[in-house]
């Protein structure tokens with residue numbers, strides 16, 4: 001048995017039964033990273049010494065019975081926009097330099113409490129802005145299924161690392177699809193939770209009203225266990241919801257009797273690749289076999305979602321990123337004349353092109369004279385989008401949709417045409433605008449051998465339903481067990 005092929009939960013069980021030691025698992029992952037990172041560049045920072053020391057400490061806690069959770073001892077990696085105390089957190093940007101946060105994000109604390117062993121920090125699009133993980137200051141991540149293709153983004157490092165068996169699960173963030181879309185391109189399962197259920201304290205903000213942290217793993221069951229560990233009210237995040245939304249893992253039983261699932265016709269219109277369409281629609285048959293009622297429905301918002309998302313996301317980004325000025329932390333340009341020149345030089349040299357494009361766009365839509373025409377209008381359309389989902393969820397428990405219009409494009413293809421890249425977010429961004437839970441799961445390979453993902457979207461706090469359906473699907477299919485052949489890949 002190759003322990004790297006186990007699900008996170010299966011590894012957790014093997015560790016509890018003393019069939020595998022935490023150190024053994026950690027060493028296996030570190031070896032896998034050493035073998036793969038030169039090719040796929042999924043990690044910005046690898047922490048071999050810290051991980052092995054942590055593995056020994058976790059093993060002691062397991063041995064003395066103080067750590068018994070399902071993820072105790074299971075190694076993972078964290079996207080590089082989530083703060084890890086004393087460990088470089090770069091957002092894949094030059095401007096943060098070697099910034100080492102003096103504190104842990106709530107996520108990091110919760111993962112530690114669950115017995116996680118952190119292997120390192122994962123590559124991403126700079127400041128999580130992008131759909132391909134090509135805008136990283138540390139170079140692009142490549143898709144383990146074909147090294148000539150992108151892994152998706154912005155949590156491309158997270159999806160690639162899980163797909164390439166470099167860790168058992170990863171933590172990403174999703175502002176407009178950044179967990180679901182790379183999960184889809186790399187053939188893993190990823191969940192963007194309901195807004196407010198996972199604390200954003202210590203997540204470096206992109207667009208605060210849309211950002212949510214969530215898991216990428218091999219299975220829906222793994223994602224349920226991870227969500228159980230990381231969710232919950234946090235007084236340090238003003239948008240954190242009251243309550244406890246755990247107990248997800250225990251609720252998965254494979255039974256979908258009476259569950260009503262809608263397939264929005266608008267999501268399967270022009271612009272969707274025919275193979276992707278066929279594979280996503282085939283998911284419906286499997287879900288029917290488990291007792292669900294699946295039928296076509298309507299979600300008449302598709303032409304509005306991308307412009308609305310980009311106006312709101314860029315507006316918030318332009319405000320959030322004003323703090324990176326070379327004064328408080330991170331990198332500072334040299335040879336400045338005065339304070340204004342310090343700001344100018346640092347920001348000019350420290351941010352990449354895509355980040356600058358969004359700061360400009362965001363500043364524009366917030367400026368006097370354009371605020372009403374763009375930003376206020378976008379907020380109004382956002383309310384219309386939320387109402388359309390409310391109407392759909394009055395009739396259905398879940399919606400079945402594509403994750404992206406195509407499978408993973410070749411490296412370089414999207415960089416030449418940012419607008420085209422923005423349009424490829426059409427199936428994911430509405431879920432963030434409405435604050436809803438969404439899951440991406442593998443549903444087959446296309447003719448090029450690249451993974452296709454299907455998306456399940458639920459009502460607010462409907463994670464349980466989303467995971468239940470995905471788990472039922474994975475009980476009857478084995479797409480989630482397919483793994484890329486190492487070192488196989490297209491021309492670079």
Ligand code: GLN
Nearest residue numbers: 128129130175176177178
């Ligand atoms: N691709 C989208 C964007 O660039 C989503 C990114 C994300 O979810 N962080 O904004």
